[in-house]
Amino acid sequence: MSEGVWEAPGRVNLIGEHTDYNDGLVMPFALSRTVVATAARRDDGILRLHSADAPGAPGGQGTPGGPVELRVDALAPGRGPRGWTDYPAGVLWALREAGHRVGGADLHYESTLPAGAGLSSSAALEVVTALAVTELYGVELGRREMALICRRAENAYAGAPTGIMDQTASACCAEGHALYLDTRDLSRRQIPFDPAAHGLALLLIDTGVKHAHSTGAYGERRAGCESAAAALGLGSLREIPQEELPGALTRLTDPVQRALTRHVVTENGRVERVRAALEAGRARAIGPLLTEGHASLRDDFAVSCPELDLAVRAALAAGALGARMTGGGFGGSAIALVEASARERVAGSVERAFAEASFRRPEIFAAAPAAGARRLS
Structure with a gap:
C-alpha cells in the first residue's frame, strides 16, 4: 500500500556546461517533465524497485518492467544488476553510508522524461528516491545535503563521473527562475527567467x-x-x-x-x-x-x-x-x-x-x- 507520491524534475542547463566538475558556475532550470515515485516502507530489509518505463536509464540501458528486489544491507558499488536500478539503489547505499537510518522500501517509478536526452533523468530518479525514502523514514535532510548524497550515488555507485549541478537543479530549482549555482561553495540564488x-x-x-x-x-x-x-x-x-x-x-x-x-x-x-x-x-x-x-x-x-x-x-x-x-x-x-x-x-x-x-x-x-x-x- 502506498504511503505517498513524490516527484522530481529533469533540468535544462541554460548556460554553464562541463563547468560543475571544475568548481565552476552553472545556470540550470527545472522542467515540468518529471520522474514520479509511489513509495511505501518495508520491514523486511528489501528494496523493491519497479519501473513503468525505466526512468533514468542512461543510453537506454534499462528496460521497463521488474520488479527488482535487493537487500538494503547488502547494497554496495559493483554488486547487483547493472542498469537503471543503480541510481535508486545507490541513493539508499549513500544515505546509509552517511549514517542515515533508512531501510526497505517499495518504489514504483513513472517518468515523462526521455532517458539519454541530456535532461538529467538520472538525477531526477536519484532525487525523487532520496526525497521519498527520507520522508518515509523521518530523516531530516536539507536540499543541499540531498544533492550531495545523490551525486555520491551517481559517482560511486552508478559509476558516472558527473558534477553536482544536475542533482542540485532537481532538488532546488524554483518555478519561473533559473538557478545560479557556484559549484565551488554550493552557494545559489534564484534568477528570474520567464x-x-x-x-x-x-x-x-x-x-x-x-x-x-x-x-x-x-x-x-x-x-x-x-x-x-x-x-x-x-x-x-x-x-x-x-x-x-x-x-x-x-x-x-x-x-x-x-x-x-x-x-x-x-x-x-x-x-x-x-x-x-x-x-x-x-x-x-x-x-x-x-x-x-x-x-x-x-x-x-x-x-x-x-x-x-x-x-x-x-x-x-x-x-x-x-x-x-x-x-x-x-x-x-x-x-x-x-x-x-x-x-x-x-x-x-x-x-x-x-x-x-x-x-x-x-x-x-x-x-x-x-x-x-x-x-x-
Whole structure:
C-alpha cells in the first residue's frame, strides 16, 4: 500500500556546461517533465524497485518492467544488476553510508522524461528516491545535503563521473527562475527567467541521439580538465581569472588541455554575463551567448555531434536569437531562444533539416522553468 507520491524534475542547463566538475558556475532550470515515485516502507530489509518505463536509464540501458528486489544491507558499488536500478539503489547505499537510518522500501517509478536526452533523468530518479525514502523514514535532510548524497550515488555507485549541478537543479530549482549555482561553495540564488513574459519561447530540441555519462568520453573530458589544472599547479580550472586565460594557455603544451581550459574559463564568463542580462531584464541579450557557448562546446570541448550542430544551425537560420546544445553532449538535446511569434517557424525549420539529413525526427517543445522536487500526496 502506498504511503505517498513524490516527484522530481529533469533540468535544462541554460548556460554553464562541463563547468560543475571544475568548481565552476552553472545556470540550470527545472522542467515540468518529471520522474514520479509511489513509495511505501518495508520491514523486511528489501528494496523493491519497479519501473513503468525505466526512468533514468542512461543510453537506454534499462528496460521497463521488474520488479527488482535487493537487500538494503547488502547494497554496495559493483554488486547487483547493472542498469537503471543503480541510481535508486545507490541513493539508499549513500544515505546509509552517511549514517542515515533508512531501510526497505517499495518504489514504483513513472517518468515523462526521455532517458539519454541530456535532461538529467538520472538525477531526477536519484532525487525523487532520496526525497521519498527520507520522508518515509523521518530523516531530516536539507536540499543541499540531498544533492550531495545523490551525486555520491551517481559517482560511486552508478559509476558516472558527473558534477553536482544536475542533482542540485532537481532538488532546488524554483518555478519561473533559473538557478545560479557556484559549484565551488554550493552557494545559489534564484534568477528570474520567464521567457513568455518577454514575448519569447525557449525551444527544447530532443535529437533522439542517446548518450551515457558512464561511458568513457565524458570521463576523458573530466580527466583532461583535471590534468590541465595540475599542469598549471591549480586545484581546479575555476582558479583561472578571465584576464589571465591567455597566459595560462601559453603555459600548457598539450593542445587538448589548452582547448578544454579555454572552454571552461570562457564558459564561466558566459554564465556571469547571462546572469547579469537576466537580472537587468534583458532576456533577448542572452541569445548570442548561447550560440557562443555552443561553438565552444563543439570546437574546444568536442562534445557535440552532427545532429546537435544541425539543430543549432537550422534554428539560427530560421531566426532564433541564440541556440546551443545542452547537457553533457555526445547526443541529447539543444535549446533555441526564439521570439514567441517565430516558435512554429523555427521548429519547422529544424524538423525539415533533420528530414533532409535523414536523421530521426526530433521532439521539439517549449520549456518553461518549473518547480523542484516535492511531495504530491
